[in-house]
Amino acid sequence: MENFVVSARKYRPATFRSVVGQQHVTTTLQNAIASQHLAQAFLFCGPRGVGKTTCARILAKTINCEFVEEHVRKGRPVSELLKTQPDLVPDALQKSPAPDNTPFELEACGKCSSCRAFQENASFNVHELDAASNNSVEDIRSLVEQVRYAPQQGRFKVYIIDEVHMLSNAAFNAFLKTLEEPPSYAIFILATTERHKIIPTILSRCQIFDFNRIKVDDMRNHLRYVATQEHIQAEDDALHLLAQKADGGLRDALSMFDQMVTFSGNHLRYQDVVQNLHILDYEYYFRLIDALLTENLSGTLLLLDEVMQQGFDLHNFVVGAAEHLRGLLVCKDPVTVQLLEVSDNIRSRYVQQAQAAPLPFLLSALNLVSLCDREFKQAKNQRLHVELTLMKLAYLNSAVQFARDLQGGVALPTANNEAKKKSPDVTAPPAPTAVLPSAGPAANGRLVADGTAEAPAVYSAGPANEQRTTNNEQLAHAHAPADPEPIVPVDSGVEEMHDTPSIEDEAATEVPATSRLRDTVPHVEIGKPSIAGHEPGQVAVTAAPLPPPRPGISTGKPLGLGSKLPGLGSLSAMKAQLEQKAAAGKAAVDAEPSGPATGLPAINDDVLQRVWAELKEERKAISPSQYSLLNRPVQANEQHVILLRVDNPVQEDQFNELRAELLGELRRRTGYPRLNVQVEVVERVDTGRKLYTSTDRMEYLMEKYPVLVEMKQRLGLDVD
Template sequence: MSNFIVSARKYRPTRFDEVVGQQHVSLTLKNALQNDHLAHAFLFCGPRGVGKTTCARILAKVLNCQNVTEDHEPCGVCDSCKSFSENASFNITELDAASNNSVEHIRALIEQVRFQPQQGRYKIFIIDEVHMLSQQAFNAFLKTLEEPPSYAIFILATTEKHKIIPTILSRCQIFDFRRIQVQDMVDHLQSICDTEDIQADPDALHIIGQKADGALRDALSIFDRIVSFSGNRITYEDVIENLNVLDYDYYFRVVDAMLQEDRNQMLLIFDEILRKGFDPDLFINGLAEHLRNVLVCKDAQTLDLLEVSGGLKDRYEQQARLLPAQLLLTALNIANDCDLGYRLARNKRLHVEMALLKMTYINRAFQLSEAQLSAPAPEKKTADVSTSAPPPQVPEPAPKPVAAPEAETSTPTIADEATVAPPPDLATKPAAPTPVKKTKHVLPKMKKLDAMLAEIKEEEAQTTKEETAEPITLERAQEAWDQYIDQCEQESVKVIMRNSELALLGEQEIQVTVSSNLAENTVRQEDGLVEHLRATLKAPGILMRVEVDKSSAPEPPPKPKRLMTSKEKYLEMRETNPLLQEMQKRFDLRPDE
C-alpha cells in the first residue's frame, strides 16, 4: 500500500497567509491577536470546503505557540506546534457534533473544561458541524459557553447557521466565510502543479474550478482524479471527458448556426451531442449559460461576471459583437421555457429540437414584425350605408353599336356582360381600384456577417458622435420643460408644471420637485414628457425623477397624551434596552395588563 496523501490534506494551509479566498477572516483574526482583543467563543459559518476547520486549527495553533512570529503566524517548530501537527496535543480538543450530539457528550466536554491546560496558555475546543447538536445539548452548553474559564476558548464551525439557536449565536463572535472564486482556485491549483511538476492547460483548470462550485476541497478532489487519469499532463480534453462536460466549441457552433439561420446544421450538432452520450437537459442548460455569458460581454461593466480563461474571453467578446441584445434575450427565454417543460415532455429530443428551431428563426421573426409595423395602412373605402359588403367592381359602359338595334332585346352573353350599364345607385360612385394579384410572401434573407459587422461599426460611430454632443445644462432642461408646457392642453397640468422645480443630479438624470402627491402623480402620468426631453436635449438615455417636497407639507397633529398601561411601559422600555426581554424569559416574568 502506497503512502499517497490526497491534495486536500497534503496542501492544507498551516498559516493564515496560505488560506485561499478568506483574507477578510485571516486579517481580522490576526488583528485580534495583535491587539489582544480575543473573544472566548467563535463561530465559523459558510459553505463546505471553504476553510472553516482549517482556520480554526490555525487559530488554535497560534494561541498555544511558544514562538509566535511578528505577523502572528505559528512558528511550526516549537513543542506545541509539533504536538498539534502529530495529533498529540492535550490542550486542543476536536469534537464532531454530528456523532456527539447528545447531552451526555456535552457534559463530558464541560468536565474537560474544568481542568487547566497542561502546556501553553489556552485550552481550545473545536466543535465541527455544531448545528447537529440537539436542543437539549444546546441548552446544556449555554452556561459554559457564556462564562467559560479564562483559559478556555471555543471555536464552532457549521455549514447551516440558521439551525443554531439565537442564544448560542449571541454568545459567539461570528465569521462568515465566502465561496471561493474560480480565479482563486485556478491560482491555487496552478501553484500545486508547479510544486508537483505537472503541466496543466489554463482552460482545464478553469473547468475544474467551475465544476467545484465554490468549494476548494471539491476542486482538489477533482484535480487528484484528473491527475490519476492523465498523469503529469492535464489537457482540456481530458478534463471535459472525465467530468462529463460539453466542449465550449459546441455552443459557439450552435450560436453561429443560429446567426446564419442554418437549421440543418443546428440539428446535426444536436445529434452529434446526443451520440456522444450527453443528456439533452445538460445541453440546453449549457446553451443557456453560454448565451448568458455572451450577454454579459455586451457591456464592459458586466465583463467581470464572465468566469472563463483569457482565450475564451476574446472569443466571447467577438461573438457578442455579432449578436443583438434582443436576440440574446429571446433565445434565453426560449432556453428557459425548454428547461422548465423538459421533464413534462414525452418526446424529449423533439422538445429540445423545437426550441433550437425557434432560436434559428428569431432574427427573421424580428424582420417580419418590423416589416408589418412599417407597412402603410390601407386606404378606407366609402362603402354604402345600407350594406356592409364592398360595392362590386363594374367597368365603364361601352357605347352601343348603331347597326345592331336588336341587341337591346337579346339576352346578353358572357362576353357582353362587360358592356352592361351599371345600376343607378352605383353609376355616380367612383370606380374601385383594380385588385392586385396576391403573391406569395417571401421571407427576407439573413444578412451576411460582414454586413452585420459594418452596421455595428456604424452604430459605434453614431454613439461616439452622440457622446460628443452639447452637454445637458439646467438652462437647456428648463427651456425644454417650458416648451412642453406650451404644448399642453390642460390648464391644471400647466399650473402644476410651472410650479415645479428642476435640478440636475448627473449628466443623464433630471430631478423634478413638486409640492404634493397629486402633483407627483400628474407629472408621472404625462407619457410624452420624457420622450420630449430626450428628443429636445438629444439625450436618448436621460431619466426623470419626481420627488415631493416634504418640507412644505403640513405636520400631522400631535397625538393626545394618555396614561400608559404596565404592558405598554414594558414594551417601550424593551425597545430602549433589548436585554429586558432576555431577563423576562429567564425569570419567567409577565407584565401586568
Template sequence: MGQLHITNTLKNAIKNNQLAQAFLFCGPRGVGKTTCARILAKTINCENLSAETEACGVCPSCRAFLNGNSFNVHELDAASNNSVDDIRSLTEQVRIPPQAGRYKIYIIDEVHMLSQAAFNAFLKTLEEPPSYAIFILATTEKHKILPTILSRCQIFDFNRIKVDDMAHHLAGIAKKENVTYDADGLHVIAQKADGGLRDALSMFDQIVSFSNRNITYKAVIDNLNILDYDYYFKVTDHLLNEDIASTLLVFDEILVNGFDGNNFITGLASHFRNLLVGKDTATLKLLEVSEGIRNRYMEQCKKTSASFLLTGLNIANQCDLNYRNSKNQRLQVEISLIKICHITSALNLANTAPDEVVKKKPNPVIGNAAALPAQTPVKQPNAVVQTPSTPTIPAYPAPAIPTIPVIQMPVAAVQVQNDAAPATFQAAPPAKPKILIKKLLNNGSLIPNLNDLASTSVAGEDNAPQYVSGDMKEHFSSEDLLLAWNKYAQDILKENKMSIYTLMHANEPVLKDNFQVEVIVDNRIQENLLVHEKVDLLNRLRVELQNFKIDLIVRYVEKNEKKQLYTSHDKYQHLVAKNPNLDDLRKRFNLDLS
C-alpha cells in the same frame, strides 16, 4: 484561500491579545472553515510567532499539534457526537486547566447537528467559560443554531472561493507536484467546484490519475462529463445563421455522446448570459473563464445583438421549466432551438414592416386590441367601373410584406361578374391570415392589426370570393351575434381549448349601443382567458357579422347571481374545503377525478 477578511481580523486579534471566548465559522461546504479553526488553534498557542503572525512550526506546541497529540486542542464532531452525554463530557474537560501553553481550544464541527438538550447543556459553559478556554464552532447552517448561542460568539461568514483564486491555487499545487497542466482545464475544474476548494482538490486528484499527470482541457471535460465550450459556440453560430438543420444535427451529436437535453439547454442559457455580459466592458469581469475562452466570447459578442440574446434566454428558460413535465423531452428542446433560429427574422420583420401591416400582439392585461385606431381605406384609381349600373367597389392595394420562408401570401386577381355588364376589377387584396406569425416567440407574437383587415374573404371555397370593406357597419341582431359566438366556440372546441369553450358557453354576450359586445365573467382568471382570446374572437365576429365597428368589453363582477358551470376540479376543491381528509384519501388510494 480567498478569505482575507477573516484571516486579517484573526491575525490582528492574536497580535493585540484580544481573542474572544467563542468563534463561529459559518459558510458553504469546502471553503476552509474547519481548516481555519485548526490553524487558529495552532497559532494561538505558538510560542514563537513570526512577524506576520504565523505559527513557527518548531516549538513544542506546534510540533505536538502537527503530530496530533496536543493536549490543548480538542476536536469534536457534532454530527456523530450530538447527545447530552457528549457535551457533558466536554464540559468536564473544560474544568481542567492546560498543563502547557496558555489556552485550551475546543473545535466543534457541524455544531448545528447538536440536539436541543445538548445545546442547553452547552449554553451554561459558553456563558461563563474559564479564561483559558476558547471555543471554535463550525457550521454550514447557521440558521439552525439557537440565538442564545449566536449572541455569545464572534461570527465569521466564509465566502465562496472565486474561480480565478481557485485556479491559481490549483496551478500552484500542480507546479509543486510536477504536474503539467492547461489553464483552461484548471478553470473548468474551478467552475465545476462551485466555490468549494475541497471539491476542486478532489477533482484535481482524480484528473491527475486519469490523465497520467498531464491535465488538459480535453481530459477535464471527458472525465467530469462536461459539455465542451465548442458545442455552444458552434450552436450559437448556426442559430445566428438560421441554419436549423445544422443546429439539430449538433444537438443530436450531443445526445449521442450521452449528455442530457436539460443539461444542454441550461448550458446554452449560461452561454447566452456570458455573451450578454461580454458585450459591456464594465461587466466583462463577470466572465469566470480562462483568457482563451474569454477571447472567443468577445469575438462572438460582436455578431450577436442584445435583443437576440434576451429573447433566446427567455425561450431557453421556458424550455428548462417545461422540460421535466414534457413527455417528449427531446422535441421540447428541438422546438426551442427552432424558435431561437427564427428570432433574427422576426426581429427584422418587426423593424422593417409597416406599422399598419404587422403589429406586436398587445399585452393581454394592459393592451386593448379593439382600441387600436381604425385605418382609413385608400381607394385605388385604377378600380374603374365600366357600367353605371354596377356599384363602385374600391380595390385596396396589397400591402408590402417582407418575405418569410415559412409564410406565403399569394396575390390573385379576382373577377366579379354582373348580369347587366361584366366589370373587371384590379387585383383584389389577399385574404390575410388570421394570424401572420402566431407565437413565433414566447413573449412577442406578431399579428396583423385588426383594423387593417380592410378586405377579408368571408365566402367558402366553392363560391366566388366576396370582400368586406374596412368601414362596413352592417346592423345585426342579438340572435346573429349569439349564432356567430356559438360558432366560434365550436371551432375552439375542435382545437381542444376546453377552458375557452366552457367560458364562452357559460357566459353569453350582450349587445349594447354602438355595436359594443359585453361579456360578464365571475373571476379574474376567466377575464384573463377571454382577453387572451380577444384578438381572434373579434376578428371572427367582425368578419361573420360584416361590421368592423364591433368591440368586445369584458367585465368582471364579483358577486354575480347568475348560475355558473362547475368543473369536476371545482367540485372537488369545494368538498376538500369542507373536509381536508378527503384529499388524503385520494392520495392514499391514488384516485383520479372523473
C-alpha cells in the same frame, strides 16, 4: 510503497497567509490575537470546502505559539528574541534587516514545542469533536467535564466542534451555560454549513464569521501552485475548468485535480478534463450559436442528437445554453466582460461571437431558453420540447427583422409574397386612426432630446393603406396642424351596467333620441309595408313614441350607454323623460273611446286569428305564463272589441301589464286602429267527482266497468 496523501490534506494551509480566498476572516483573527481581544466562542459558517475547519486549527495553533506568547502578551521585541531565543522567531522576520520596524502579519512560528505538537497531532490543548456522531446530551456533558481542567502547557485550551448544527436541542441547552461563561483558558470554535439550524441562544453567545465561496481565479492560482509543486504540466484552460466545476469549494477542486492527474499523468490537458469529468464543452455551445445565427436548423438538430449520443442530460444542455447566452450578452459591452468567469482563450471567443450576434437575438433567445428551462420538468416528451425551442431560435433573426419591418413601415409582404413599399396618398381622405391606451404621460411615445414626449405610433384602418405608420412619417407626407391632434381612446367593447356620473352638465347639448318603427310585414290588403298606426293609403306621419318596456324583457341597450354618458345635471331630466314616455304609452290606450262606435268596417276574422296566433307564439319564447294567457279563442264584435275570458283576477292583472304593448302590435299588424281587448273573469265550475282515496277510485272503476264487481266477489279481493 509510500502511502499516497491527497492534495487536499498535503497542501492544507498551515498559516493564515496560505488560506485561499478568506482574507476578511484571517485578517480579523490576526488583529484579534495581536490586540489580545479574543472572544470566548467563534462560529464559522459557510459552504463546504472553503476553509472553516482549517482556520479553526490555525487559530488554535497560533494562540498557543510561544512566539506569540513572548512577543504579543509579554511585549518582548523581535530583536531581543533573536538574541535570546532565535528558534521562536519566524523565518520571515529572521531575514529582515530591521525586524522591529518591519510590518508583518502575525503568524505561528512553527518551531516551538507547542507548534510541533500541534503539527504531529499530539497537542493536549486542542480537542476536536464531530457533532454529527456526538450529538447527544451525554457527549456534551463529557465535554463540559473536560473544560474544568486547565491546560498543563500553554495558555489556552481550544475545543473545535465541527458540524455543530447536528446537535440535538437538548444538547444545545446543556451546552449553553458553559458556552456563555467558560473558564478564562477555554475557547470554543464552532463550524457549520447550515447556520439556520442553530438555535438563537447559541448564536447570541458567539462571534460569527461568514466564509465566502472561493473565486474561480483564486482557486485556479492555487491549483497552479499545487501543479508546480508536483511537477505537473497543466493547461490553463484545464485548471480553470476544474475550478469552475468545483463550485466554490477548494477541496472539491483538489480532489478532481488528483483524479485528472491519475488519468492523464504529468500532462493535464483540457480535453482530458472534458472527457473524464463528462462536461459539456464550450465548443458545443459555440457551434450551436453559429448554427442559429445562420438559420441552420438541420445542423442545430444534429448537434442536439450528438449531445444526447454522448450521454449528456438534456436539462443540463438547456441550462448550459442559457449560461452561454448570458455570457454573450455580458460580452456585448467591454465594461461587463469581466463578469464572465472563463479563461482568457475562451473569453476571446465569447467576445468574437458576441460581435456577430445581434442584441435583440440574444435577449429573445435567452427568454425562450429560460422558458424551456422552467417548463422542462412538466413536458412529457422532453426531447421534442427542447427541439421546438431550437426551431424557434433558428428562425428568431427572421422574426425580429420582420417585426422591425412592421414597426418601421418599410415594407410589408403582400398576397404575392412581394415587398410593397409605403406610398402615402396626400389627396386621399385620412383614414381613421386609433392610439393604444397609455399608462402614463410618456407611455405612448419616446422621450426626445429636448425632454418632450414623441408622439406614439398609430395604426391606420383605411382601405388603401392597412398597415402601421409612425407619427414622424405622417408629418413628413402631410401638413400637420399647429396643435397636436386629440387622442381618441379605443372603444373596449365593454358596456357598463350603470350610469357613470360626470362633472359636466350635458343636458343642454344632448339631443333626445327619437325612434321610428317601420313595418316589415306586408299589409294584409295592399301587400305593402305601412307606417305603424295608419291605414293603407293614408299619409304617413311621425310615429307615436313606444310604450315603456315591461320589466324583465330586454328591448335594447341599457339606459345611458350611448356615445356620451349622462352627467349629474341630466339625471333628473332623464327621469322626467321616462315618466313622460310611460304616460304617453298609457294614454295611447286609455284615450280610446269607450262608447259604441258606428260606421266601422267589418273585421276580417281570418286576419285577426292569424295575427293573434303570431303574437301568441312570440310570447311563448318569452314567458310560458303569457302564452297560456293568450292561448284562448278570441273573436271581435262590430265595435272592434275582443272579449278575452280569463280564469282568475291574477290573469287579468297579468294581461294588463302587457296590454299596451299587445294592443300596439295587434293594431299595427291587422290594420284596425280601433281594435281593443276587454278582459272578463269567468270562474270555472267543476262538477266532476274528486277521487282522493283508493276506495273512491275503485268505486269509480266498478261503476264504469261492472265486470270488476264480479271479479272482486269471485276472487275475494279487497282494496289496498
